[in-house]
Amino acid sequence: MASSGKKAGKVVGIIQARIGSTRLPGKVMMQAGGRTMLSYLVERVVKSKKLDNVIVATSTRAKNNAIEEECLKLGVGCFRGDEDDVLNRFLLASQWAKADAVVRITGDDVLMDPDVIDYVVEGYLSQDCDCATSFTTHSFPAGFVLSVFATDSLDKANRLELSEYEREHVILAFLGRPDLFEIVEISAPPKWQAYHLSIALNTYKDYTLISEIIQGLSKKNKYFGLEDILAFLKTNPRLQKYAYSDGY
DSSP states (O other): OOOOOSSOOSEEEEEEOOSOOSSSTTGGGOEETTEEHHHHHHHHHTTOSSOSEEEEEEESSGGGHHHHHHHHHHTOEEEEEOSSOHHHHHHHHHHHTTOSEEEEEETTOTTOOHHHHHHHHHHHHTSOOSEEESTTTOOSOBTSOOEEEEHHHHHHHHTSOOOHHHHHHSGGGTTTOTTTOOEEEOOOOGGGOOTTBBOSOSSHHHHHHHHHHHHHHTTTOTTOOHHHHHHHHHTOHHHHHHHBOSOO
16 A cells, blocks of 8 residues: 655545444444455455555444454554544544544445545545545445545644534534635546445445345455446345435
């Protein structure tokens, strides 16, 4: 993995994961094909050509020990911080990794395409900004929405008086503050545009969908991309119905 960053220096992918999900507890440790969802996600993220390192950021609560143990097996670093103040945990993880810029990836994004990561990172690197995000453009399907932050901008945001909701979702600390932060919005190219779909792990229905996508595509290519997923869903109306979303 190597960064082409002209200004960002060290770019690190940080996977945010915890056991205590309210809708689907323990989802990142659920298995498909004898492997955890977290292992699939890590395997795909480390294929990014624009990341210098990949780590997992979880909380200090004891129930997340399983995540740290899985990280040890997968050979990736694991930072542990506050359960609820995700912004602070994300900032401290960024500093721990000695990152100049970080890509926020959630545990929901099991099938993340490394090419999507590279595309959004390139958008960040191409302009002088605090953050680049596809969150606001309503173009990528859920499960492939990313934000890239400068570490010093995360530090600046962390010093603000923010709501719990803003601290939980990180990008919300930046949006609506144009006087403080320069934000670049990244739209999906036509091949990846599928805002009406959700391929993110939030419910048991999502788990079924993702498991069937893995089973259907990984035999030919275990690093299948978002284009492959969208094509697969088009030929499987039952699964495509599972993936329909009201947006994120």
